[in-house]
Amino acid sequence: MIDALNTSLRKLPAWTLYIVAPLPAAFWLWQGATGASGPEPIKALEHSLGEFALQLLIVGLAVTPLRKWTGLNLLKFRRAIGVVSFFYVLLHFLTWLVLDMSLLWGQILGDIVKRPYITIGFIGFVLLIPLAVTSNNASVRKLGARWRKLHKLVYPAVLLGGLHWVWLAKGWQVEPLLYMGAILAILALRVIPKPRKRALVA
Amino acid sequence: MAHRWTNKLTKADVTPEAIWLNRRQIIAGLTAAGMAGALAGRAEAAGDTLEPNSFDDITSYNNYYEFGTGKNDPADNAGALDTSNWSIEIDGMVDRPGTYTLADLIDGLTEEERIYRFRCVEAWSMIVPWNGFELADLLAKAGVQEAARYVAFETVVQPENMPGVRRKVIPFPYVEGLRIDEAMHPLTMMATGIYGKPMPNQNGAPIRLVVPWKYGFKSIKSIVRISLVADEPPTTWNNLNAREYGFYSNVNPQVSHPRWSQASERVIGGGLFAKRQETLMFNGYEEEVAALYDGMDLTKNY
Numbered sequence: 274m275i276d277a278l279n280t281s282l283r284k285l286p287a288w289t290l291y292i293v294a295p296l297p298a299a300f301w302l303w304q305g306a307t308g309a310s311g312p313e314p315i316k317a318l319e320h321s322l323g324e325f326a327l328q329l330l331i332v333g334l335a336v337t338p339l340r341k342w343t344g345l346n347l348l349k350f351r352r353a354i355g356v357v358s359f360f361y362v363l364l365h366f367l368t369w370l371v372l373d374m375s376l377l378w379g380q381i382l383g384d385i386v387k388r389p390y391i392t393i394g395f396i397g398f399v400l401l402i403p404l405a406v407t408s409n410n411a412s413v414r415k416l417g418a419r420w421r422k423l424h425k426l427v428y429p430a431v432l433l434g435g436l437h438w439v440w441l442a443k444g445w446q447v448e449p450l451l452y453m454g455a456i457l458a459i460l461a462l463r464v465i466p467k468p469r470k471r472a473l474v475a
Numbered sequence: 476m477a478h479r480w481t482n483k484l485t486k487a488d489v490t491p492e493a494i495w496l497n498r499r500q501i502i503a504g505l506t507a508a509g510m511a512g513a514l515a516g517r518a519e520a521a522g523d524t525l526e527p528n529s530f531d532d533i534t535s536y537n538n539y540y541e542f543g544t545g546k547n548d549p550a551d552n553a554g555a556l557d558t559s560n561w562s563i564e565i566d567g568m569v570d571r572p573g574t575y576t577l578a579d580l581i582d583g584l585t586e587e588e589r590i591y592r593f594r595c596v597e598a599w600s601m602i603v604p605w606n607g608f609e610l611a612d613l614l615a616k617a618g619v620q621e622a623a624r625y626v627a628f629e630t631v632v633q634p635e636n637m638p639g640v641r642r643k644v645i646p647f648p649y650v651e652g653l654r655i656d657e658a659m660h661p662l663t664m665m666a667t668g669i670y671g672k673p674m675p676n677q678n679g680a681p682i683r684l685v686v687p688w689k690y691g692f693k694s695i696k697s698i699v700r701i702s703l704v705a706d707e708p709p710t711t712w713n714n715l716n717a718r719e720y721g722f723y724s725n726v727n728p729q730v731s732h733p734r735w736s737q738a739s740e741r742v743i744g745g746g747l748f749a750k751r752q753e754t755l756m757f758n759g760y761e762e763e764v765a766a767l768y769d770g771m772d773l774t775k776n777y
Contacts, residue, residue: 305747311547312532313599314747373741375750380736388734441734443597444645444715446544 275344282347290353297325298364315372322365327438329358330431331455338462352408355427359405362398362434390440397433400426431456525590528601530670532744537677538595539696540644541630541637548639549677555636556676556697563682567627567703570618577681581667584608584616588671589664589685594726594758596690598735601743605685607666611659619655619703626658627651627708628684629700645715651695652708652722653686656767662687662760665698688757688764690724721777725768726758730777 301321305314310321333354336347347354374381384391404424406412413420435456438449527533539549561577586608594600614626630649634640640647657663666685667674674680679696686693692712702708712720719733728738739751757764768776 302747308746312528312536312743313546313741315741315749316546316599318747372747373751375739377739377751380738383731384736387731388736390734442544443734444540444544446644447642 279344279346282350287350287353290350290357294353294357294360298322298361315368319365319368319373322361322368323438326358326361326365327431327434327452329354329361330427330434331452331459333358334427334431334456334459338459341467342462356405356408359401359408362401366395366398390437393433393440394437397430397437400430400433404430428460432460525592525602527590527604527670528744530672533601533603533669534675534677536599536601536743538597538691539639539677539679541632541639541647541649542677543639544644552638553676553680555633556631556680557633557636558676558681558697561681561699563698564700565617565702566700568620568623568705569703570620572617580613580616580682581608584612586667591662591685591687592755592758592760593687593691593694594740594754596692596720596724596732596735596737598737598740598754599743600740600752600754604670605664605666606668606671607664607682607685609661610663610665610684611661613665613701614658614703617701617703622705623703624655625704625706625708626653626655627700627702627704628695628698629702630695631697631699645711648699649695649711650708651684651693651710653693654707654767655703657686657764660764660767662763688725688760690726692720693724723768723773723776725764725773725777726754727756727773727777728754729756730774 301310301318304310305318308314310317333351336351336354339345339347370376370381374384385395386392404426407416407420407423416423435449435453439453442449535550536546537549538544538546539553542549542552562574563577563580564574566572586606588604588606590602590604592600593603610626628651630647632640632648653663664685665682666679667682669675669678674683676697679694679698682698683696684694684698693710707722710720710722712724713722726737731737737754740754741751742749755761
């Protein structure tokens with residue numbers, strides 16, 4: 274089954290992701306503009322974008338463990354997934370900056386410095402910038418081994434993203450905790466040693 | 476009552492005209508029925524610069540954790556709340572303690588419409604046309620004794636009808652409280668409706684508190700118990716996180732909350748491109764309530 278899946282995925286070019294990727298954002302914006310997302314469309318948009326960004330980051334991080342544990346090979350899509358997740362983090366940030374905070378710079382800077390959940394969310398975003406900038410073949414060639422090292426920044430970034438949500442929720446809410454659990458589990462899978470060949474054959 | 480705040484919203488921004496006209500009819504109706512009299516005049520004076528949000532906004536964007544933590548959860552889940560045979564227990568330092576049916580409790584009290592600003596600690600706000608009566612009138616009915624210094628309130632707990640209670644997101648029953656002078660203030664009301672309709676479940680049916688100069692979580696919903704006590708009563712959010720949620724929780728743009736800057740707020744119902752507006756001291760009721768806190772350091776008593 275996995276082999277058949279891998280074979281058909283091989284035929285699918287990675288750039289198709291870039292065509293589908295903006296559709297959710299466009300849909301949420303349309304919902305906000307038509308009132309379909311409720312009386313507070315800005316918060317709804319901000320939350321949808323942020324949650325989707327986190328989901329994409331988790332999917333991107335799942336590529337390696339999936340290959341290791343199930344044999345499913347999504348490696349060629351990983352860079353596109355990463356770039357798209359950055360795009361959604363950026364949209365989430367811009368929605369906060371422009372629509373939510375109305376570009377009130379004094380209050381925005383104050384919030385980034387004083388409010389821990391905003392601070393860590395912002396740091397997570399900043400950590401992703403060099404990754405997005407170097408997500409091209411030229412950078413991979415130029416940076417060589419350092420490229421892999423640099424892109425490990427995604428681990429702290431996704432942890433900060435998960436924490437950002439846990440922290441901003443009033444009280445201990447279930448959904449952000451589930452995401453945080455998923456992030457921790459998926460990072461832990463990288464540390465657990467590979468299953469032995471024999472187990473896979475059986 | 477001359478407010479320094481001037482309303483920047485227009486009818487076109489937030490209120491469908493049908494609802495606006497409907498509201499005027501409610502007031503006209505109340506006046507014609509002779510129920511409101513001078514008090515209706517006062518309520519109108521306090522609210523005549525404020526344009527209420529639509530009924531839809533007010534009833535579909537709520538915090539009521541007993542029904543879930545999402546803003547839509549209360550509207551989706553509150554239908555099962557059982558408000559039949561509602562009674563409120565009044566106990567503590569009162570002359571006439573007991574369990575009162577809602578009808579007995581309301582009987583003889585002056586009902587009126589009050590258009591108030593409503594400011595959530597999460598830095599969003601609405602304008603709500605409440606129907607109800609002054610808490611002071613209700614307390615007078617129970618006969619508050621000299622020694623009582625605080626009023627404590629408790630929300631109903633119906634685990635079978637409240638999915639949030641089953642998940643125990645926060646400890647239940649939800650409890651809140653006011654100092655006696657805050658409770659007796661003429662702005663403090665017990666609301667039984669919105670736009671002249673019975674209180675929707677998600678907004679705290681059948682009867683809730685409204686304290687317009689405090690963050691919304693102080694205005695406890697679906698009240699089943701009122702206790703007159705000598706000491707400051709425990710309050711739910713203060714118990715959970717005292718640093719963030721003080722006993723007073725007065726709307727104060729100068730006291731920054733660890734989670735939300737309180738300097739500005741987002742007005743619900745303005746659409747995607749509505750700008751933030753500045754938050755007013757005591758939510759715009761400074762003239763009416765500032766004297767309650769004379770001599771208190773509001774950064775300590777936040």
